[in-house]
Amino acid sequence: MKVTVVGAGAVGASCAEYIAIKDFASEVVLVDIKEGYAEGKAMDLMQTASLNGFDTKITGTTGDYTKTAGSHIAVITSGIPRKPGMTREELIGINAGIVKTVSENLVKHSPDVILIVVSNPMDTMTYLAHKVTGLPKNRIIGMGGALDSARFKYRLAEALEAPISDVDGMVIGGHSDKGMVPLTRLATRNSVLASEFLSEDRLNQVLEDTKVGGATLTKLLGTSAWYAPGAAVSGLVQAIACDQKKMFPCSTLLEGEYGLNDLCIGVPVLLGKNGIEKIVEIELTDAEKAKMQESAAGVKATNGLLDA
Numbered sequence: 001m002k003v004t005v006v007g008a009g010a011v012g013a014s015c016a017e018y019i020a021i022k023d024f025a026s027e028v029v030l031v032d033i034k035e036g037y038a039e040g041k042a043m044d045l046m047q048t049a050s051l052n053g054f055d056t057k058i059t060g061t062t063g064d065y066t067k068t069a070g071s072h073i074a075v076i077t078s079g080i081p082r083k084p085g086m087t088r089e090e091l092i093g094i095n096a097g098i099v100k101t102v103s104e105n106l107v108k109h110s111p112d113v114i115l116i117v118v119s120n121p122m123d124t125m126t127y128l129a130h131k132v133t134g135l136p137k138n139r140i141i142g143m144g145g146a147l148d149s150a151r152f153k154y155r156l157a158e159a160l161e162a163p164i165s166d167v168d169g170m171v172i173g174g175h176s177d178k179g180m181v182p183l184t185r186l187a188t189r190n191s192v193l194a195s196e197f198l199s200e201d202r203l204n205q206v207l208e209d210t211k212v213g214g215a216t217l218t219k220l221l222g223t224s225a226w227y228a229p230g231a232a233v234s235g236l237v238q239a240i241a242c243d244q245k246k247m248f249p250c251s252t253l254l255e256g257e258y259g260l261n262d263l264c265i266g267v268p269v270l271l272g273k274n275g276i277e278k279i280v281e282i283e284l285t286d287a288e289k290a291k292m293q294e295s296a297a298g299v300k301a302t303n304g305l306l307d308a
């Protein structure tokens with residue numbers, strides 16, 4: 001199983017590291033545009049192999065896509081991250097051009113590849129990857145909901161004063177400060193609804209803290225986060241590589257599902273060897289449906305900037 005990760009920056013390198021540590025891929029190829037950078041990251045990571053006990057071979061290249069040929073899965077993390085005070089949507093001007101070129105190059109050398117889009121604004125970049133490559137919808141996956149759900153669980157565990165392994169929860173909707181829809185109604189601690197333990201106000205606080213999870217870290221770090229994003233991507237890659245049929249909220253092209261059309265947005269999907277093997281439609285309340293509609297309107301407004 002060969003995996004390419006484009007962008008050897010913070011998220012790309014973290015993602016490559018987690019993939020290697022889990023030791024399910026034979027090969028990871030890092031690609032960057034900065035001369036020597038991917039090669040350097042690959043060498044540094046390879047020197048952790050004997051320490052961390054993995055056999056995955058990691059190599060790096062400065063923009064030579066022939067080295068990516070025959071990739072089963074490719075992750076796109078190339079592009080600029082936001083700085084404190086910015087929204088993800090503000091990155092579109094620079095990142096759209098990068099994601100377009102990178103998607104074209106990847107598909108040219110690996111026509112059967114499954115793409116995982118990470119660069120922001122992620123839902124719009126996933127939609128752009130569809131437009132540019134014309135790949136079937138099961139082979140283009142946007143990563144956002146897996147990360148947002150991990151942050152939701154972190155905040156739930158904090159509020160419940162429970163170990164994280166006790167809690168479960170899911171975030172759907174757009175991967176943006178305003179567009180996320182954390183499903184507090186369905187959040188649980190060991191199958192018991194979180195609402196049994198937490199007041200409505202406290203659950204709302206969990207919801208609000210989850211939505212600004214990325215912005216909170218960006219303010220603290222001066223750039224956006226990378227450990228949890230890298231781990232979240234590695235989870236999606238593993239689910240596909242190992243044909244796990246695991247459920248994650250991912251950004252996917254909707255054609256009527258959830259009453260939405262012609263956009264990519266986060267909904268629960270099953271991931272296996274074919275990429276997105278099923279879009280899971282769950283029954284939402286009227287309030288949740290309204291939030292999804294609002295979130296979709298935000299994503300569509302950003303998609304509209306692609307043509308501008």
Ligand SMILES: NC(=O)C1=CN([C@@H]2O[C@H](COP(=O)(O)OP(=O)(O)OC[C@H]3O[C@@H](n4cnc5c(N)ncnc54)[C@H](O)[C@@H]3O)[C@@H](O)[C@H]2O)C=CC1
Nearest residue numbers: 007009010011032033078079080081118119120122143229
């Ligand atoms: N979807 C999500 O949940 C998340 C998305 N992100 C996004 O991921 C992207 C990357 O973030 P970081 O890794 O923190 O940034 P970074 O700046 O550390 O790394 C980005 C890398 O992309 C490279 N790059 C730029 N243009 C390229 C091209 N044409 N081909 C190959 N490589 C190129 C840069 O040289 C740099 O090394 C950002 O857009 C960020 O907003 C970050 C975290 C989570």
Ligand SMILES: O=C([O-])CC(=O)C(=O)O
Nearest residue numbers: 082088214215218224225
């Ligand atoms: O916050 C950002 O800009 C990066 C990102 O998407 C995240 O960490 O959720």
